[in-house]
Amino acid sequence: MTATAAPTLVDQDGGLDDALALALLVSSPAARLVAVTSVHGNVTAPAAAANAARVLELYEHRHVPIAIGADAPLAKPPHLAHPRDPLRHVIGAPRTNTPCAEAADELILRQARTHAGELDILAIGPLTNIATALRAEPKLPRLVRRLVVMGGAFEHPGNLTVHAEANIGHDPEAAASVLAADFATTVVPLDLTRTVTATRRWLVQLVRTAPSIRMKTTAALLVLAAPRRALRLHDAVAAAVLLDPAIVTATRSSPVRITLEPGPHHGQSRHASGSARPVETIVRAVDGERVRVQLLMALT
Numbered sequence: 001m002t003a004t005a006a007p008t009l010v011d012q013d014g015g016l017d018d019a020l021a022l023a024l025l026v027s028s029p030a031a032r033l034v035a036v037t038s039v040h041g042n043v044t045a046p047a048a049a050a051n052a053a054r055v056l057e058l059y060e061h062r063h064v065p066i067a068i069g070a071d072a073p074l075a076k077p078p079h080l081a082h083p084r085d086p087l088r089h090v091i092g093a094p095r096t097n098t099p100c101a102e103a104a105d106e107l108i109l110r111q112a113r114t115h116a117g118e119l120d121i122l123a124i125g126p127l128t129n130i131a132t133a134l135r136a137e138p139k140l141p142r143l144v145r146r147l148v149v150m151g152g153a154f155e156h157p158g159n160l161t162v163h164a165e166a167n168i169g170h171d172p173e174a175a176a177s178v179l180a181a182d183f184a185t186t187v188v189p190l191d192l193t194r195t196v197t198a199t200r201r202w203l204v205q206l207v208r209t210a211p212s213i214r215m216k217t218t219a220a221l222l223v224l225a226a227p228r229r230a231l232r233l234h235d236a237v238a239a240a241v242l243l244d245p246a247i248v249t250a251t252r253s254s255p256v257r258i259t260l261e262p263g264p265h266h267g268q269s270r271h272a273s274g275s276a277r278p279v280e281t282i283v284r285a286v287d288g289e290r291v292r293v294q295l296l297m298a299l300t
Contacts, residue, residue, distance in 0.1 A: 004030075005029060005030060005031055005032040006031055006032065006118065006119075006120045006145070007032050007034045007111070007115040007118055007119050007120070008025060008031040008032060008033050008034060008119070008120045008121075008122060008242070009033075009034055009035045009036070009037065009107075009108060009111050009119060009120070009121050009122070010022060010025060010033065010035075010036045010037070010052075010121075010122045010124065011036075011037045011038075011039060011069070011104070011108070011121065011122070011123045011124070011125060011127075011129050011130060012036065012037070012038060012039070012048060012052060012122075012124050012125050012235070013038065013039050013040065013041030013042045013043065013045075013048050013124070013125030013126065013167075014038060014041070014042050014043040014044075014047055014048025014049075014050075014051040014052065014085070014087060014125075015041070015042035015043070015051075015081070015082060015087065015235070016086065016087055017124075017232075017233065017234045017235040017236055018042070018048075018051070018052075018124055018125070018235050019051065019054075019055045019087055019091075020233065020235065020236040020239075020295065020298075021122065021124055021235040021236050021238065021239035022036070022052065022055045022056070022059070022239075023055065023059060023295075023298045024236055024239040024240060024243065024294055024295060025122070025239055025242075025243070026055075026056070026059045026061045026298075027059070027297065027298035028243045028294070028298070030243045030244065031120070031242070031243055033061060033064050034064070034065075034111055034114075034115065034119075035064065035065050035066070035067065035107050035108075035111050036049075036052045036056070036064055036065070036066045037066070037067045037068075037069050037104035037107055037108060037129050038051075038052060038066070038067070038068050038069050038099075038104060038125075039069045039070050039104065039125040039126055039128050039129050040070060040071050040072060040073070040078045040080070040125075040126060040128065040170065041080070041081060041125040041126045041166070041170050042080065042081045042082045042125070043080060043082060043083065043085045043087075044071055044078075044080065045068050045069050045070060045071040045104075046068050046071070046099075047085050047088070048068075048125070049066050049067070049068045049099045050088070050093075050094065051085070051087045051088060051091075052066050053066055053094035053097040053098065053099075054087070054088070054091040054092065054094050055091070056094075056097055057094045057095060057097055058091060058217060062096045062097045064097070065100045065102075065107060066097060066098075066099045066100065067099060067100055067102045067104040067106070067107035068099045068103065068104060069103065069104025069105065069128065069129040069132075070104065070105075070126075070128035070129055070132060072128075073126065073128055073170060073171035073172075073173065073174065074131060074132075074171055074173040074174050074177075075171075075173045076171075076173075078170075079170060081160075081166055081170075090217065091217060104129040104132075104133075105129050105132040105133040105136060108121070108129060108130065108133040108140075109133050109136060109137050109140070112133075112137075112140055112143035112144055113143060115143075116143045117142075117143065117145060118145050119143065119144050119145055120144075120145055120146045120147075120148070120242060121144055121146070121147045121148070122148050122150075122238060122239060122242050123147065123148065123149045123150070123151075123167075123178075124150045124167070124234075124235040124238055124239070125167055125170075126167055126168075126170040126171040126174060126175070127149070127151070127167070127168075127171060127174040127175045127177075127178045128171045128174045130147075130174070130178045131171075131173070131174035131175075131177040131178050132174075134177060134178060134181055135177075140181070140183075141181050141182045141183040141184075142182075144183055144184070145184065146184050146185075146186065146242070147178075147183040147184065147185045147186070148185075148186045148188065148238055148241060148242040149167075149178075149179075149185060149186070149187050149188065149238070150167060150188045150234055150235050150237070150238035151165055151166075151167035151168045151175065151187065151188075151189065151190075151269070152165050152167075152168050152187055152189040152190065152191075152256065152269035152282075153165040153168075153189055153190040153191060153268075153269060154189055154191055154269055154270070154271060154282070155191050156189075156190055156191040156194065158190065158267070158268070159190060160267065161264070161266075161267065162264065163259075163264060163265045163266075163267065163268040164265075164266065164267030164268055164269075165189065165190045165267075165269065168258060168267055169267030170267075172258050172259070172260055172266060172267040173260060175258045175267075175269075176257075176258040176260055179256045179257075179258065179277070179278075179280065180277055180278070181278070182278050183278070185278070185280045185281065186241060186280070186281045186282075186283060187256060187280050187281065187282045187283065188237055188238040188241050188283045189269065189282060189283070190234070191284070192237065192283055192284060192285065192286065193232060193233065193234040193235075193237045193238070194232050194234075195288070196232065196233050196237050196288040196291050196292075197230035197231060197232050197233065197288075198230065198231045198233060198292055198295070199231075203231065233291060233292075233295065236291065236295055237286065237291055240286070240290070240291045240294050240295075241283055241286065243294065244290070244294070247286045247287045247290045247291060248283050248285070248286050249285045249286060249287055250283075250284040250285035251281050251282060251283055251284055252271075252281075252282045252284055253279050253281055253282070254271040254272065254273060254279060254280065254282060255271070255272040255277035255278065255279055255280065256269055256270070256280050256282070257269075257270050257271075257272035257277065258270075
């Protein structure tokens, strides 16, 4: 790691693209991973913690503390996107790294205080842990340098419901709370991430030519996540934006409002022009080839 590597915490929900985001972060000199927290979403929070441990084991970052977080949304029953936990079957059981005694919100607050004004948070699952930490410490936004959120669908249908993107839709109340706070927030929405893909042919060739067990395993994850022609790199794109903001080629600055009213629009992300809410940076376009290059370098 370089002397300028930013202390970084990842809040994740244990999916395949979460694993790719972690692979990018631990392989980059631009970030120093100081903690990983888990949240419900793709799998249960305990399973998401175990999956993070598997990735950190694979990438020889066993020292990074992992904390189990919220296993349910703030105001509704949990819903798991991938209850069969495909990541567990590809990597296998971790050998050394087990979750610490702290809860996720406690670890978030401890790292924010330890690295006050310097900590970057990458949130690539539902925002329940961040919202809970914010409730406990309303000054949290002042302690965090950047919050990068993979979530929301503004101009494209959602992937949880017609209107809601999964990370926001799994816990709309948490998302509304976090996006109403005065974090320096960058939102990387589904509108963008769905356009950045790795083709299945490229992935299969990567598996065949991978020179190391680590690369073969991670490449196999990619193939598993791409049952059709191409893999959408949702969380990896958010990680790439955090690591290298220069890949961003277009943004929009706008307050974000989350629909909390019951009905078909529950969990929808909307621009809220004229609102007094904080203005977020919403990424609209990135250099997709640079994202794929980052990913390839992380896998080697």
